[in-house]
Amino acid sequence: MPHVPAARATMTVALIGNPNTGKSSLFGALVGVRQRVGNYPGVTVERRSGLMEYAGRKIEVVDLPGLYSLAPRSRDEMVAVDVLLGRQDGVPPVELVVCVLDAANLGRNLYLASQVLELGLPTVVAINMMDLAESRGIQIDCDRLAERLGVPVVATQAVHHVGIAELKAAMHRVAGREGRAYSSPLPPVFxxxxxxxxxxxxxxxxxxxxxxxxxxxxxxxxxxxxxxxxxxxxxxxxxxxxxxxxxxxxxxxxxxCAVPGVETRSRYAWIEQIVSGAVHEPDNYLPTWTDRLDRVLTHRVWGTAIFAALMIGLFQAVFSGAVPFMDLIEAGCARLGAQIEAQMAEGALRSLLVSGLVGGVGGVLVFLPQILILFFFIGILEDCGYMARAAYLMDRFMSRVGLSGKSFIPMLAAFACAIPGIMAARVIENDRDRLTTILVAPLMTCSARLPVFALLIAAFIPDEPVLGFFDLRGLTLFGLYALGILTAVVVALLLKRTLLRGETPPFVIELPSYKWPSVGTVLHRVLERGWLFVRCAGTIILAVSILVWAALYYPHDAASVDRQPHLSRLKAALDRMDPAGEDYAALAAELERERLGEFQRQSWLGRAGRAVEPVFKPLGWDWRISCAVIASFPAREIVVATLGVVFDLGEDADAESEAGAKQFRDRLRQATWNGSARRLFSIPTALSIMVFFTLCAQCAATLAVIRRETNSLRWPAFTFAYMTALAYLGGLVTYQLGTWIAVRIG
Amino acid sequence: MVHAVIPLKRLLCGQAAFVNRISGPPDHVHRLEELGLRGGVRIEMFRPGSPCIIRMAGNKVCIRSDGLLEVLVQPAETLASP
Structure with missing residues (x-):
């Protein structure tokens, strides 16, 4: 029997139970809003804990991942075993275990309880969702169960805060005592x-x-x-x-007593003894309203149609509903930047604050509304029990790719941003499936790709109807999304047949009863995810924004810039003009823009763009496009701003406003290859840039999250390499094929 | 009348059966047994196909087993209400 530690100032309590037992609601009912979420050291298993006080004693409640068994097959299960055995870094030895059981499925839930009781720790059993069990005609005699189990048994309805006071009192009563001597159900020979x-x-x-x-x-x-x-x-x-x-x-x-069958046989035999006479189940279960809903929601036709409608609604909410909030954040950042510019003298520090700091923070915050809306919807769908049905419906498709329905949610989240998508892959138990999902999630077209698509589609794709009711521009955008999805499918298939080949475990998920989502639980989860994104992506994107700013700012040699002949000519023309004249201000602004552009061209990044121009020339790109693409490798969302700079629109190029966007498009259309009258941009060039952006891993934050989630440098390096190679190949084929077709059709 | 043992996937919608045995890799079999799907347990087919949805002790579970894992069941005498 494990040693029960002497009473410390703060007692540690572990909360354990099967998934869908209302464990999270019980955790919320015990600790309220004082919750903390992080990771267990060295592993990517979420560590959720909270503080409560009872009878003057501080208690830290650690909410362990939802498990069906302590048999360690995954990180989640291993962490749970380690926490309970006091072997997990970052968690003090557990002094008490609260085992949460689903009243409507006691037989199966007692399986995990029997494993927990065997650890010999002081334990309290909470039988949750008693109301649901009673509505199904299940009767449970808690006193008799307590007598047979040898530990306190408390009936709870965590959502309605029923039985929580009794549970706390039972925890207080048992804490500090020796765990009861428990006779294992496994046979003596074992x-x-x-x-x-x-x-x-x-x-x-x-x-x-x-x-x-x-x-x-x-x-x-x-x-x-x-x-x-x-x-x-x-x-x-x-x-x-x-x-x-x-x-x-x-x-x-x-x-x-062959293993592992001896365990299930022995434990279920023990469970039959425990529940005999203490739990009465009806002979026949009457159809519930969950069954009635499931007849529609899991139907091959109706269920799929409702699922598709829900997904369209979700996308609509994420992409349209977030716009006013995104505009507000952008306007706020622009205003802050303008205020800093107005109050500080020109120089490196002002440029760092405006372009690096405010631009960097704004670049992160602008995605927050989409992520919050996405997680709000996912939270509601998860909490009401629908997500398991979505996984069922999607499994038919995902299994053909070698994945399971559980990979669907991470992929869906990745359409807003790959980072929450990669983090959502934690729910996938099978390591190979989880890794495959993580490696292909960045191929989903995230919202950071949209600004460059919007700019180039509006500038170069004709606004023409196709087949009478489709629009060529809309079809181009759809094609880019489809390209990302199809590439993800092919890469997932290849990975599952080569690098990540292995036995596929059976796909099993429980379909919980539907319930009204708890507003508190959903909002708490939304805020938690939002904060995690800001903290994780914020720090990295901010850092790379500053690096990109420095690469575009330095060496900032004013003398060398002012010596450029085209700038000298402009300066001379300006000097000849009357400062009060009507064209003076326009020419002064043009000089300023050209001067800024020259600074960028002479910057380290500009030089790098020129150096790599031969590499990107087969894709139809000149040094300016190459320079913007290089700058966008750490964070693709900055490409539009960089294009604005290198095409002499100035730092404040406003691609959002109608006038600004038109000016931007015109400037791109007029751009020519250096020293010639040949237009730089054509439809194949624009398509090659968009295909490149669809397939390329231009996000340092995503790579850092892959590094964290896989605990290895190998996988982010692999993701970067395969996506960059695919992007180059995709851009090359698009440009060459597009040019060939353009020549043929004249 | 005693019904023959058939694979789970041949169970019709609404048909009840008892799990006869599960064959396949020991770890996968163990996983299903831990989830409550084990010999002698009464189940009812809710949604046939791959994956299928079965009802087990009042709860519903979605299962897709590949070629390696086979759940064999013995249909019960009567069809349960659809």
């Missing part, structure tokens, strides 16, 4: 083998020095048919342990 394995570990010379290993961990090691523990925390033991385990499992099989 425990004899565990004793033998404990002895094997204590002996040195088995590949590592002798050591004591916690008994629950040894049990899990023997029962772990997936080999996860052998490969992870027992990897150092190598083949001697593998041989020992093989022999041990063979002996168990010969005794009629």
């Amino acid at each position: 425990h004899q083998e565990i004793d033998r394995l404990a002895g094997w570990f204590l002996k040195s010379g088995n590949g590592s020095p002798g050591r004591a290993v916690a008994r629950p961990l040894l049990e899990r090691l023997v029962l772990d048919a997936s080999g996860y523990l052998e490969r992870s925390i027992f990897a150092a033991e190598g083949s001697p342990l593998a041989e020992e385990l093989a022999a041990l499992r063979l002996r168990l099989e010969q005794s009629g």
Whole structure:
């Protein structure tokens, strides 16, 4: 039995339960708004905890990931085991466990409870959603269950805060006591083998020095048919342990206790004894309103149509509903920038503050409304129980790509921004599926790509109807979205058949009963995700904005710029004009723009653009486009501003206003190749830039999040390499093929 | 009348059955058993196909098993209400 630590100032309580047991609502009911979300050190498993006080004692409640079993097959399950065994960094030893069970599905929920009770920690069982169980005709005798389990059993309805005071009182009563002596449901022969394995570990010379290993961990090691523990925390033991385990499992099989089947058999036999006479279930379940809704919502035709309508509504809300808020943020940043410009003298510091700092922060904040709206909708769909149906409907399609329905939500989120999409992939249990989803999520057309699409489509794609009711510009945008999705499908298929090939685990998800979404839970989740985005993307985008600013600003050699013949000519013309004349101001502004453009051309980034021009020439790009594309590698959203600068529209090029956009488009249309009258931009050039932007990994924040989520530098490097190669190839084929067609059709 | 054991995917909409056995990689079988899908449990087909939705002890579970995993069931005497 684990040692129960002496009472500390703050007690640590672990909250554990199956998914869909109302665990999050119970956690919210216990700790209120005092919640914190982060990661467990070294792993990308979300650590959710909160503080509560009871009878003058501070209690930290750690909400463990929703699990069906403590059998560690994934990071989530491993973290839960480690937290309960006191082995997890960043979490003090657990002094009490609250095991949350779904009243309407007690039999299956007691499976996890039996594993938790075996750990010997002080435990309280909370049977949640009693109202739902009663409405289905299920009767539960909590006193009898408590007597049989040997731990307090409290009935709760967390959403309505029913039973929370009783639960807190039970937690207080049990805290600090020794956990009850619990007789394991597994057969004696199994425990004899565990004793033998404990002895094997204590002996040195088995590949590592002798050591004591916690008994629950040894049990899990023997029962772990997936080999996860052998490969992870027992990897150092190598083949001697593998041989020992093989022999041990063979002996168990010969005794009629083959693993892992012995565990489910023994535990379910124990559960039948526990619930016998304490839980009464009806012989036949009457159809509920969840069943009636599911008949429509999971229907192949109606369900798919409703799902498609919901997705269209979600996109509409994300892309149209966010516009006024995005405009407000942009206007606020522009105003702040103008105020700084008005109050500071020209120089490096002013430029850094306006272009680097305010521009960088604004560049991040402008996406926040879309992300908040997206997560608000996802939160509602998740909380009411619909998301599991969406995963069911999408699984038919996703399984053809080698993924499962669970990859759908991350992909959907990635249409707003790849970062929340990659973070949402944590719900995928299978590591290979999760990694594949992370690696293809950046191919979904995020909203940062839209400004450059809007600019180039409006400037170069004719506004013509197609087949009477389609619009060529709309079709071009649709084609770019479709290109991203199709490429993601092909890359996912290739990855699952090559680098990430492996056995596909069965796809199993529970379809929870529908319920009204809890406003508090949804809003809390929305704010949490929004903050995570601002913190994560904000710091990185801000840093790269400053770097790009520096690359475009320095060396800032005024003498060298002013020596340029075209600037000297403009300056001379201006000097000859009457400062009171009507054309003076226009010419002065033009001189200023040209001067600024020259500074950019002579900047480090401008020089880099010229250096790489031969590389991008086959794509139809000159050094200016190359320069804007290089500048947008850390954050693609800055490409429009950079194009504005390199095509001499000035730093304040306002592509949003109608007049500004027209001026911008005209300038791009008039641009010619250096030293010739040949137009720089053509439809193939514009298409090649847009295809490049569709496929390229131009977002340092996304790569940093991939690094964090995969705990490796290899995968962000791989993503960058494959996406950049695809983008170059896509841009090249588009330009060359487009030019060839243009020549043929004259 | 005793019904023959058939694969889960052949169960019709609304048809009830008892799980006879699950065959496949031990870890995958173990996973399904942990979720409550194990020998002797009564299920009812809610939405056939791949993936399918079955009702199990009042709850619904969506399952797609690949070729390696097979859930074999024995249909119950009567058809449950659709």
